[in-house]
Amino acid sequence: MKASLPLLLTAACLLAPAAHAQGLRAVRPLDGYACMNLAVPEAMLMDRSWAGVPIRSAPDADAPQAAIATPTVIAKAPAVIVNGFAQVLRLNGATGWIEAAKLKPYSSASDPYARCTPSLMSNGRPGIG
Secondary structure, eight states: OTTHHHHHHHHHHHHHHHHTTTOSOEEEEOTTEEEEEEOSOHHHHHOTTOOOOEEESSSSTTSOEEEEOOSEEEEESSOOEETTEEEEEOTTSOEEEEEGGGEEEOOOTTOTTOOOOEEEETTSSEEEO
8 A cells, every 4th residue: 555655646746737737717708898008118118117007096196006007907998087097907806096198098019910808717816818
């Protein structure tokens, strides 16, 4: 019986990566949301010293910062604008607010055929599928 334990452990280790092979995937589209890009120069996005575009906890410049926006943002569609801030969906599923002037329609400069679909991901969180 002792000889089979190492064999079982080896088999478990070899099979474990197969269980994770599927990885993160889109489960279904998120109705009422659309992809938007940050309206900032690409050079700024690549600058490690740049602080980024804040996502606020409320539609107010003095509201606490809840997160930093990714270059592609999941925004409420049709747009919900309050006090100059657009409602967005944070990657943890919570609502956030970004200055509307910091957003522009989604496009992919590197691939004109690229698509962006706000989706519920297999981990239960919002993402882009």
